[in-house]
Amino acid sequence: MSNSTVDAADVLVIGAGAAGAALTWSLAKRGLKVLCLEQGDWVNDEDIPKNHADWEVRGRHYWNPSPGKRRGPADYPVTNLGDNPVDVYMYSSVGGSAIGYGGHFWRFQPSDFVAKTQDGFGVDWPIRYENLVPYYELNEKMMGVSGVGGDPVSPGRHGVALPPVPIGQMGDRWIEGFDRLGWYYWAQSQAILSRDYKGRPACANRGFCAFGCPSGALALPSNTYWPEALSYGARLKQKSRVREIVVDATGRATGARYYDEDGQVHEARATTVVICGNGVGTPRLLLMSKSSKFPDGLANSSGQVGKNFMPHVQTMVIARFEEPTDADQGAWGATVASRHFYETDPANDHKRGFTMAAMRGYSPLNTALATAPWGIDHHSTLEHHLNHEATIWVCGDDAPEEHNRVELDTENVDAFGLPGVKTYYTLSENSKRLGAHGVRRATELAYAAGADSVRTTGFDSILGWHLLGTARMGSDPANSVVNADNRAHDVPNLYIVDGSSFATGGAVNPTHTIQALALRAAEKIWEARNS
Numbered sequence: 001m002s003n004s005t006v007d008a009a010d011v012l013v014i015g016a017g018a019a020g021a022a023l024t025w026s027l028a029k030r031g032l033k034v035l036c037l038e039q040g041d042w043v044n045d046e047d048i049p050k051n052h053a054d055w056e057v058r059g060r061h062y063w064n065p066s067p068g069k070r071r072g073p074a075d076y077p078v079t080n081l082g083d084n085p086v087d088v089y090m091y092s093s094v095g096g097s098a099i100g101y102g103g104h105f106w107r108f109q110p111s112d113f114v115a116k117t118q119d120g121f122g123v124d125w126p127i128r129y130e131n132l133v134p135y136y137e138l139n140e141k142m143m144g145v146s147g148v149g150g151d152p153v154s155p156g157r158h159g160v161a162l163p164p165v166p167i168g169q170m171g172d173r174w175i176e177g178f179d180r181l182g183w184y185y186w187a188q189s190q191a192i193l194s195r196d197y198k199g200r201p202a203c204a205n206r207g208f209c210a211f212g213c214p215s216g217a218l219a220l221p222s223n224t225y226w227p228e229a230l231s232y233g234a235r236l237k238q239k240s241r242v243r244e245i246v247v248d249a250t251g252r253a254t255g256a257r258y259y260d261e262d263g264q265v266h267e268a269r270a271t272t273v274v275i276c277g278n279g280v281g282t283p284r285l286l287l288m289s290k291s292s293k294f295p296d297g298l299a300n301s302s303g304q305v306g307k308n309f310m311p312h313v314q315t316m317v318i319a320r321f322e323e324p325t326d327a328d329q330g331a332w333g334a335t336v337a338s339r340h341f342y343e344t345d346p347a348n349d350h351k352r353g354f355t356m357a358a359m360r361g362y363s364p365l366n367t368a369l370a371t372a373p374w375g376i377d378h379h380s381t382l383e384h385h386l387n388h389e390a391t392i393w394v395c396g397d398d399a400p401e402e403h404n405r406v407e408l409d410t411e412n413v414d415a416f417g418l419p420g421v422k423t424y425y426t427l428s429e430n431s432k433r434l435g436a437h438g439v440r441r442a443t444e445l446a447y448a449a450g451a452d453s454v455r456t457t458g459f460d461s462i463l464g465w466h467l468l469g470t471a472r473m474g475s476d477p478a479n480s481v482v483n484a485d486n487r488a489h490d491v492p493n494l495y496i497v498d499g500s501s502f503a504t505g506g507a508v509n510p511t512h513t514i515q516a517l518a519l520r521a522a523e524k525i526w527e528a529r530n531s
Contacts, residue, residue, distance in 0.1 A: 007268045009035035009235070011525065012255055014242050014285070015276035016040075017096020018511050019498045019518040021221030021229065022139065023274060026522035028234035032529075035268055037240040037258055040074040040092035042222065043099055048212035056365035059211045065089035065100045066464075074239070077412035077420030078280065080464075082404070086311045086425045088464040090278055094238060095222035097278065098511060101465070102209045102333040103191040103218050104357065105145050106508035107136050107154055107516075111343060115397075115504050119344040121351045121430075122399040122504040126475045126484035129155070135516035143219035143515075144197040146334075147189030153339050154186075164334070165194045165203050170325050170390045171335035174358035177449030183340040188357060190334045191219035191511075198224075207328040208363045218331075240266075243418055245273060245289040245298050245494070253298075253494045259416050272525055274495040276518070279309065279467030282500040283406045284421050286471065299471070299488040299496070304481050306470050309404040309425060310505040313354070313396030313435045314463040318362070318370075318389050319446035320453045325390045327361030333393075335359055341441060342507060350433040354396035355507045356442055358449075361389035371455075392445060394438035397507040398431045400469050425462060435459055466510050471500035485524035486517060497521045 011027050013020050016038035028034045049055035049063050060069075066087055067075040074092035090097045110129040115121040133156050140161055147160040164187040167175075178185040192209070193202045203217040216223050230236065239261040246254045246267070255269035275282050283306035289298035297305050337357040344351050362370070364386055372382035404425045412420040427435070439456055446454045457463075474480025477489035482501050488494040497518045499510050506513070 005266045007035060007266065009033045009268065009270045011035070011272045011274060012037070012268050012270035013274045013276060014256060015096065015278070015281065015498065016094045016221070016226070016236060017276060017278065017498070018098050018221050019514050020096070020276035021225035022142070022515045022518040023276065023497055023522045024234045025225040025229040025232070026519055027525065028229050028232035030526055034234045035270065036234065036236045037242055037256065037268060038094055038236060038238050039241050040094065041238045042094045045214070048214055050206060050208070050212045051214050055211050056363055063100065063211065065091065073415070076414035076418065077409060079409055079412060079420065079422045080425070081422055082424040083426040084459060084462050086423055086462040086464040088280060088423060088467065090280060090467065094226065094236065095220045098220050099212070099222070100210050101511065103331065104333050104509040105140070105143070105189045105191045105512045107157065108132070108506045108508065108513050109153070109339070109342060110155060112504060112506040115352060119351050121344070121397070123474065125503040126473060132513065132516045132520065135519040136512065138519055139512060139515045143191045143224050144193050144200065145189055145191055146194040148187045151186045153184070153342070160189060162194045162197060165190055165192050165331050166205065167335045168326055168330045168360070170360050173321070173390070173449050174336050174445070177445050178336070178338065180448045181445065183338055183445070185336045185338045185340070188334050188337045190331060192331050192334060193217040193219070203331055205330045207330060207332055207360070209332050241416055241418070242285060243288065243416070245275070245285065247291055247293055247298070247491065249293070251293050251491060253491050263416060272493050272495070272529070274497055274525070276498045279470045279499040280406055280421055280423065282496060282498055283470040284408065284419070287408050288418065294490070299481055299490045299494060301490050302478055302481060304472060304479060306406040307402045308400035308469040308472055309406055309423060310398050310400055310469040310502065311425065311462055311464050312466045312505055312507070313398050313427065313431045313438070313459070314465070315394050315435065315439060315459055316457040317392045317394060317439055317442035317446060318455050318457070319392065319449065319451035320385060320389050321451055322388070324387050325361050327387050327389065330360060333357060333359050341437070348437060350430045350437065352397040352434065353507060354394055354434060354438040356438070356445065357393040357395070358445065359391045359393060361387065361391055392442040394435070394442050395507050395509070396431065396434045396438050397505060399428060400472065400504060401428060406470050427459060466499065466505065468499040468502040468505045468510060471496045472503050473501045474503060486521040487524070495521055495525060
């Protein structure tokens, strides 16, 4: 294989997901020549499971969020190890892993940025909540966020672009439970349209959003940022598998070498390089980009690349009700949620806290597989549970720990011979106690809302929706990978902008904060080029 072409740009972006889309849009709008390389492809209407009657079967095969189970042409091997292996969920596509998300759109709390100083937990970020507020606001307008302003635990968020999507009868039932317990709750902010907005239609309430949104009401990078970025002149190359970041003798990044779908090697050159590959893909690429200048992997003088892997302490508490729950009607995650137990409480046996998102129930096939094994009682058991359940998602903070990590796996390679990855994850004692507390409180809420029984998915396999911390942000180059502007300490023109840069993970879905960081990093790149 030989280099067949060399392409040039002002900025090279690797990864077309939530961060890559927002950053590309921001820089292209300013007039820079931006080239984005994406390992996957666009998702067309035919590929969306919800456009087909057998959508649940499709959701377990080519749409499966786990690359180890999906094994699509754009995937690479992922092996999950440790005492509590993470079931890593990620998609290689234009839009990244957001193509399979539910659209929960939280901001971080101010305390998330100072958890070390305030609570002796993890590390402090080198930025504060106030630094992200204008970018949160911009992202909410770009994506089209539905919700209710004035949330007392979300400082400075006075308005939301659109009113909340309907919470349905289960939303009312969950509110009754919260009221009985005297716990704070708020309407869940969603990146889902409650009204027509910027050419996209309002949600049609077809449910189970993670199986694809046929109407486009669910905000994705592919239907928000990318159309505008391309109209500003940005270029996007799909099916482009980057094998290494190239550096010169001085240690500056000059671009990247990548394979096209036919296995031909190409080179893209730029004066600024940005990696937006997620908390697994980014450390993989950095560790693959070894050279005489960077023998331990690019930007890895601290030894922190791949370390401090944080997927959150996540589980589901599933409540069964005697009456039907209309689980299939409305956006799956869009009812009410609570950060009542979010902050550190000295009365607890753990530091930091968790979020509870009270939602609708599971889809039919998932319900059957979890509750109704084949046999004489299959149908009666399924009828007992199907459309009689609703879910409380518990998401807890977990501290950055070096033993939780991502490493290259040279024994399992992708279609082009590039190494896969191994993830290692073990719940800390703090995380175990925090998770147990979250399950107890969610169970309490379920019964307060009128449930007659409760089951939980536990922590035997950690939900891998959120991949954070593996190239973390910090002020000290000795224990972090990027600085407060998302620029690599070791490489003056390399930026790392995705969930890997999180210093701590908070206890909420990270997509909104990932995009806010990307918009801020784009502004810092622009300022650096013009200084």
